[in-house]
Amino acid sequence: MKFNASTMVLPLAALFVACFIAPLSVLMALSFASEQGAGDFTLKHYLVFFGDRFHLSILVDTLMLGVKATLVCLAFGFPIAWLCARAHARWQSVLIFLVILPILTSVVVRTFSWIVILGRQGVLNQIVLALGLSDEPLRLLFTQTGVIIVLAQVQMPLMVLPILTVLSKIDPNLGDASRALGAGEWRTLWRVTLPLSMPGILAGGILTYAACITAFVTQTLIGGARLIYMPLHIYQQAVGANNWPFAAAISVIFMVAVLVVVGLLNAYGRRFERYA
Amino acid sequence: MSHTTRMTRRELLAAAAGLGAAAWLPRIALAQAGTLVAATFPGTWNEAQRTILKPAFQKATGASVTQSIILGTDQVSRLVAAKGNAPPFDVAIFDSPQVLDAVKQGLISEFPVAKSVNYKDLLPPFQDKWGPKISMQVIGIAYNPKRVKTPPTKWSDLWDPKYKGRVGLTALNSQLGIAFLAELNRLRGGTVENFDPAFKALRELLPSVNAIGANLGAYATLWQQEQIDIAPYNFNFVQTLKGKGVPVEFVVPESGAAGWDTSLHIVANTTNAELALKYIDLAIDATVQAAMMEPPYDVIPTNRKVALAGAITQTLAKTPADLGKIRGFDWAKLNPQRGELIERFNREIRT
Numbered sequence: 001m002k003f004n005a006s007t008m009v010l011p012l013a014a015l016f017v018a019c020f021i022a023p024l025s026v027l028m029a030l031s032f033a034s035e036q037g038a039g040d041f042t043l044k045h046y047l048v049f050f051g052d053r054f055h056l057s058i059l060v061d062t063l064m065l066g067v068k069a070t071l072v073c074l075a076f077g078f079p080i081a082w083l084c085a086r087a088h089a090r091w092q093s094v095l096i097f098l099v100i101l102p103i104l105t106s107v108v109v110r111t112f113s114w115i116v117i118l119g120r121q122g123v124l125n126q127i128v129l130a131l132g133l134s135d136e137p138l139r140l141l142f143t144q145t146g147v148i149i150v151l152a153q154v155q156m157p158l159m160v161l162p163i164l165t166v167l168s169k170i171d172p173n174l175g176d177a178s179r180a181l182g183a184g185e186w187r188t189l190w191r192v193t194l195p196l197s198m199p200g201i202l203a204g205g206i207l208t209y210a211a212c213i214t215a216f217v218t219q220t221l222i223g224g225a226r227l228i229y230m231p232l233h234i235y236q237q238a239v240g241a242n243n244w245p246f247a248a249a250i251s252v253i254f255m256v257a258v259l260v261v262v263g264l265l266n267a268y269g270r271r272f273e274r275y276a
Numbered sequence: 277m278s279h280t281t282r283m284t285r286r287e288l289l290a291a292a293a294g295l296g297a298a299a300w301l302p303r304i305a306l307a308q309a310g311t312l313v314a315a316t317f318p319g320t321w322n323e324a325q326r327t328i329l330k331p332a333f334q335k336a337t338g339a340s341v342t343q344s345i346i347l348g349t350d351q352v353s354r355l356v357a358a359k360g361n362a363p364p365f366d367v368a369i370f371d372s373p374q375v376l377d378a379v380k381q382g383l384i385s386e387f388p389v390a391k392s393v394n395y396k397d398l399l400p401p402f403q404d405k406w407g408p409k410i411s412m413q414v415i416g417i418a419y420n421p422k423r424v425k426t427p428p429t430k431w432s433d434l435w436d437p438k439y440k441g442r443v444g445l446t447a448l449n450s451q452l453g454i455a456f457l458a459e460l461n462r463l464r465g466g467t468v469e470n471f472d473p474a475f476k477a478l479r480e481l482l483p484s485v486n487a488i489g490a491n492l493g494a495y496a497t498l499w500q501q502e503q504i505d506i507a508p509y510n511f512n513f514v515q516t517l518k519g520k521g522v523p524v525e526f527v528v529p530e531s532g533a534a535g536w537d538t539s540l541h542i543v544a545n546t547t548n549a550e551l552a553l554k555y556i557d558l559a560i561d562a563t564v565q566a567a568m569m570e571p572p573y574d575v576i577p578t579n580r581k582v583a584l585a586g587a588i589t590q591t592l593a594k595t596p597a598d599l600g601k602i603r604g605f606d607w608a609k610l611n612p613q614r615g616e617l618i619e620r621f622n623r624e625i626r627t
Contacts, residue, residue, distance in 0.1 A: 221494050225447035227627060
């Protein structure tokens with residue numbers, strides 16, 4: 001019996017159509033209906049969204065939140081991945097376990113523990129006050145800074161793992177060659193390691209970005225109700241206001257916006273394919 | 277033929293997206309025979325119903341019950357979405373406003389009063405052909421007695437400059453949020469048609485506001501973490517938090533108590549109507565209600581055989597007649613505006 005790739009992919013494809021394409025089509029159709037159950041076609045929900053700075057600014061804020069959280073994640077994640085890749089085999093497994101550890105607890109639990117850390121009476125503020133760094137507790141909870149800190153920690157494994165994979169595949173001889181040709185550690189990192197790890201950075205970046213902007217739990221628990229991002233906005237329109245078509249329309253807009261960002265990153269990534 | 281499995285970035289993304297989607301799938305609690313699925317509210321309600329009603333139900337029927345925590349508005353949307361299919365739960369728990377919506381949309385069936393053992397023992401205001409009222413919820417001012425030495429007496433105390441940066445609020449998706457806004461509007465001279473006075477007052481309050489909880493779970497955390505010192509809250513939630521050692525006290529403001537009823541309903545088209553009836557009947561049973569009136573739940577009873585006692589008589593009502601004096605809201609007129617109010621609230625509070 002002969003298997004080829006296309007037959008093996010069929011079950012997955014069927015699942016994909018049933019669980020992803022079909023609901024997505026329903027969502028699309030709903031977003032063009034004037035109200036739930038009406039079979040008409042209207043662009044009114046899209047026009048309302050784009051005609052109102054309130055809605056637009058929520059979209060922009062959400063996309064920017066993703067950029068900031070992803071950059072923070074990269075700033076901390078790359079050194080961690082680099083350390084992991086260069087560590088002795090035994091230490092490497094310990095380090096990788098530590099990196100994966102956060103995924104093993106629920107995101108709700110992790111987020112609630114961050115509330116304990118960031119709150120007015122939280123661990124962080126107690127340290128700051130005890131050290132005399134500030135006279136009043138710092139406002140971290142319910143600020144964008146707080147959301148970014150927590151997102152960066154919660155999504156860190158998504159950044160570290162792809163980078164680690166790429167870093168550990170880089171031929172160590174390339175580093176030796178660079179040093180033999182007179183480059184220092186920093187120059188080697190900047191001119192050799194970093195460009196070679198670009199596919200990993202981009203994959204990690206895309207994963208982290210997508211996870212950060214859609215992180216409903218973290219965004220609402222740490223951000224509170226005053227920082228409105230797209231997931232909360234969609235939820236409130238659908239469930240609170242019972243305005244399903246509008247919720248569907250802004251979901252579609254959000255999805256397209258994310259696809260555009262991911263597409264741009266992917267296109268940028270092609271430039272580095274020659275290294276791979 | 278050599279074949280290497282090399283995952284492209286796109287495949288990796290698709291796989292990751294699939295994993296992410298799986299994590300987001302709702303915990304599907306499909307209604308099955310012999311297992312009742314009952315919706316419950318977060319906080320006091322879930323805790324009291326889990327520790328008192330659930331064992332009583334299992335003892336009486338031998339059937340099991342899954343209690344699923346879902347807000348009233350969430351329940352309405354889920355039942356609407358499931359129309360024509362098996363409903364996702366058999367017993368709904370609603371506050372007064374959702375009952376109107378649910379009846380209008382045909383989501384619940386009439387309560388078979390004749391088959392109910394305890395229905396006749398309900399105080400008259402708590403009898404309802406769509407489902408018995410199991411309790412009342414009353415809003416007032418909560419404060420942290422460690423940090424607020426003089427207890428507040430009126431709603432306008434929230435605007436006191438000394439509480440700058442210490443006031444809490446909750447988003448309008450909860451009943452508490454809507455009720456507070458409506459009460460504020462009434463006190464500031466607004467009408468159900470005109471919410472401008474409430475929003476003007478809200479704007480004046482915002483500089484004092486430390487945090488607005490996105491949901492009731494987050495709101496409880498604000499008190500536990502002592503992030504806020506004074507805020508509108510619900511009598512029962514305060515009692516439950518107090519029972520956990522959280523420093524919080526409740527006062528009814530001078531302008532009087534305001535509240536609404538909470539009721540249980542048999543969901544339309546459920547295959548478990550018999551068990552649902554039994555479950556609801558037990559929720560209005562005198563023994564169950566007396567147990568729920570014990571601290572830390574202090575759930576207001578609706579069965580005439582249960583004499584008011586404990587924190588309820590100290591804070592809210594000495595007699596059942598006092599319960600009748602708790603001011604209600606015009607939900608028939610408020611409900612259609614809910615979406616608009618949520619959006620307006622969000623525009624006002626967004627930083």
